[in-house]
Amino acid sequence: MNPRWNGQFSRFDLVACSEAKSGAAHRSIVRVRDIEIGGCDFVVIAGPCAVESEDQLLRTAEAVAKAGAHLLRGGAYKPRSSPYSFQGLGVDGLKILGKARQQTGLAIVTEVMSEQDVGVIAEYADIMQVGTRSMQNYALLEALGRCGRPVLLKRGMTATLEELLCSAQILATAGNHEIILCERGIRTFETATRNTLDIAAVPVLKTVSHLPVIVDPSHAAGVRSLVPILARAAAVVGADGLLVEVHPNPDTALSDGEQSLTFREFREMMEDIDPYLALRQEGRQLRPRLVASGGTD
Ligand code: PEP
Numbered sequence: 001m002n003p004r005w006n007g008q009f010s011r012f013d014l015v016a017c018s019e020a021k022s023g024a025a026h027r028s029i030v031r032v033r034d035i036e037i038g039g040c041d042f043v044v045i046a047g048p049c050a051v052e053s054e055d056q057l058l059r060t061a062e063a064v065a066k067a068g069a070h071l072l073r074g075g076a077y078k079p080r081s082s083p084y085s086f087q088g089l090g091v092d093g094l095k096i097l098g099k100a101r102q103q104t105g106l107a108i109v110t111e112v113m114s115e116q117d118v119g120v121i122a123e124y125a126d127i128m129q130v131g132t133r134s135m136q137n138y139a140l141l142e143a144l145g146r147c148g149r150p151v152l153l154k155r156g157m158t159a160t161l162e163e164l165l166c167s168a169q170i171l172a173t174a175g176n177h178e179i180i181l182c183e184r185g186i187r188t189f190e191t192a193t194r195n196t197l198d199i200a201a202v203p204v205l206k207t208v209s210h211l212p213v214i215v216d217p218s219h220a221a222g223v224r225s226l227v228p229i230l231a232r233a234a235a236v237v238g239a240d241g242l243l244v245e246v247h248p249n250p251d252t253a254l255s256d257g258e259q260s261l262t263f264r265e266f267r268e269m270m271e272d273i274d275p276y277l278a279l280r281q282e283g284r285q286l287r288p289r290l291v292a293s294g295g296t297d
């Protein structure tokens with residue numbers, strides 16, 4: 001137990017956990033249509049890394065909906081490390097997402113990279129995703145504070161949990177309290193996986209803050225064979241859901257094909273995770289206790 005937890009995080013008054021006198025900690029629930037993120041359900045957000053074509057997205061939307069996904073993901077604006085990589089379809093991609101929403105009824109999660117795009121993306125998105133490379137883009141966070149849509153805030157790949165909560169606090173201070181935190185793996189000395197999934201981040205964040213926490217096993221693993229087992233781990237430690245990449249033909253994907261599940265693999269993952277959801281209830285109760293700064297237990 002880190003006795004500094006309390007001192008470390010409690011200054012984030014808008015996002016820090018405040019234990020009511022009854023001992024029951026208040027938890028935030030982000031509601032999107034009839035879906036509650038941070039409530040009792042384990043919410044699965046699935047879809048391709050990037051929107052590549054109408055056919056690719058609509059087929060994926062139908063497949064993931066049928067397998068039990070609650071929301072559809074897909075990037076129209078892609079932050080790519082290389083300027084030579086596919087950068088996304090932009091507004092055309094948003095229109096395809098809009099069509100998928102109409103046809104399947106799935107709510108849409110898509111990434112916003114620049115404060116200039118917040119308005120147009122908010123017209124199509126039910127949840128605005130802030131990617132790992134943008135977690136500390138303060139102009140973007142300020143603009144998202146006023147966007148009227150929930151924000152899925154991904155942890156910066158070299159950010160501490162304190163820095164992640166700092167960014168969440170900026171969103172809240174700017175007026176947006178509908179925040180979902182996402183652990184997507186961090187950069188460490190380990191190279192066997194694309195990133196190192198910091199699984200402890202889930203119980204820590206759920207102890208020190210009242211915000212929902214989901215896990216992205218795809219960007220953590222970097223390879224599809226590891227995704228289902230990391231998804232199990234996320235469920236068992238009490239995460240509120242998953243963000244998973246799925247593609248009709250991962251070998252031809254324009255981004256993140258190696259870590260994208262096929263439709264069949266996604267269906268199997270959804271079936272595989274079921275027994276772990278019972279353990280999830282226990283995981284949610286086994287929260288480490290907050291201790292006062294300088295405490296000894
Ligand atoms: C993504 O979700 O496709 C993405 C780019 O994720 P991250 O920002 O975590 O790398």
Ligand code: MN
Pocket residue numbers: 049050245255256
């Ligand atoms: Mn991706």
